[in-house]
Amino acid sequence: MLWTMNLEQLRGFTTIARVGHFTRAAEDLHLTQPSLSRQIATLEQDLGSELFHRARGNITLTAAGEALLPLARRMLADEENVRLEMAELAGLRKGRVRLGAPPTLCVSLVAEVLGVFHERFPGIELHLSEAGSKSLLDQLEGGQLDLALIVTSEHAVAQKNLESLPLLCEELVVIDSSTKPRIVGQDSVDLESLSKLPQIIFSQSYDLRASTMNAYRSRDLSPNVVLEGAEMDAVLRFVEVGLGVAIVPATVVVDRPGLASIALQNPRLTRTIGLAHRRDVSLTNAAAAMAESILDTAHQLAMLQPRITSLQARD
Numbered sequence: 001m002l003w004t005m006n007l008e009q010l011r012g013f014t015t016i017a018r019v020g021h022f023t024r025a026a027e028d029l030h031l032t033q034p035s036l037s038r039q040i041a042t043l044e045q046d047l048g049s050e051l052f053h054r055a056r057g058n059i060t061l062t063a064a065g066e067a068l069l070p071l072a073r074r075m076l077a078d079e080e081n082v083r084l085e086m087a088e089l090a091g092l093r094k095g096r097v098r099l100g101a102p103p104t105l106c107v108s109l110v111a112e113v114l115g116v117f118h119e120r121f122p123g124i125e126l127h128l129s130e131a132g133s134k135s136l137l138d139q140l141e142g143g144q145l146d147l148a149l150i151v152t153s154e155h156a157v158a159q160k161n162l163e164s165l166p167l168l169c170e171e172l173v174v175i176d177s178s179t180k181p182r183i184v185g186q187d188s189v190d191l192e193s194l195s196k197l198p199q200i201i202f203s204q205s206y207d208l209r210a211s212t213m214n215a216y217r218s219r220d221l222s223p224n225v226v227l228e229g230a231e232m233d234a235v236l237r238f239v240e241v242g243l244g245v246a247i248v249p250a251t252v253v254v255d256r257p258g259l260a261s262i263a264l265q266n267p268r269l270t271r272t273i274g275l276a277h278r279r280d281v282s283l284t285n286a287a288a289a290m291a292e293s294i295l296d297t298a299h300q301l302a303m304l305q306p307r308i309t310s311l312q313a314r315d
Helices: 007-019 022-029 033-047 063-089 109-120 133-141 154-159 207-218 232-240 285-304
Strands: 052-055 058-061 095-101 124-130 147-151 162-177 188-190 198-202 224-230 246-249 259-265 270-278 308-310
Touching: 007 022, 007 033, 007 063, 022 033, 058 063, 095 109, 095 133, 095 285, 109 124, 109 285, 133 147, 133 162, 133 270, 147 207, 147 285, 162 207, 162 232, 162 285, 198 207, 198 232, 198 246, 207 246, 207 270, 224 232, 232 246, 232 259, 270 285
Parallel strands: 095 124, 095 147, 188 259, 198 224
Antiparallel strands: 052 058, 147 270, 162 246, 162 259, 162 270, 162 308
8 A cells, every 4th residue: 555655665766766776776775785675575565566677787667666756756855845844944044945947047047046045045955957848847746846947838837737937028039249240230130031040059958949940940941050959058159259140048148248139020939937836845945935036036137138028027
């Protein structure tokens, strides 16, 4: 029965699933291998199902193991949240926040938030997961994150029993080198004209890449790609030195004198940034403080950059 499981068994199970080996998992948990094997055998007996296919050097999850893994991760995450919440309620100046964000936000909104937050709450541990929105939603649902900044998809959020608060509606802009410009004397450019210019395209992990390519396909266009697969910091630098142009969120251009920002029209592209969390778990005091800091910083960024709309302020 599920209620016979204990946290030590679940911790052993998830560790084996992660490393794929009983001996290494036992070492990570500071247990002997026989002790860990007994824990798993008892868990399997109580559940009435084998959780692992055991082959020499190849430990994989059974169908029952695959079904249990997300539940086990959530239960362990909930236990850790309770422990941290009790420490906070006891008046200890410590805690932990696990925040996820897409790479395009890590060089703008997240950098601003973490700097201010750490100055105000130096005793709180900060953990950042940098990934695409789909991966972040999976981590959030699995209890590996407390909060996630995502490019919102209300359908995806609802599917995973999560809640998302819209923060910003951000315009996507074209960036060009300010010292070696390819777009001269224009304050806007359309997608057809842009498709003829050398362009730098992000890696597959970026939500931004999918939205950009969808826009081209919707008009039967293809970009003239000179470099594909770059990360955000690299893209910005490559544009600065004149390798090509790129489509980026408006926030990343702030305080970058080597870049020129040009409005994209026909079509105008935007994205909505949301702050997501699990519906069935209350935020710890530390995570709630982080959420408040994110809201404040998002509003400030919107005031600094005219191509960003603060949904909080508008509502």
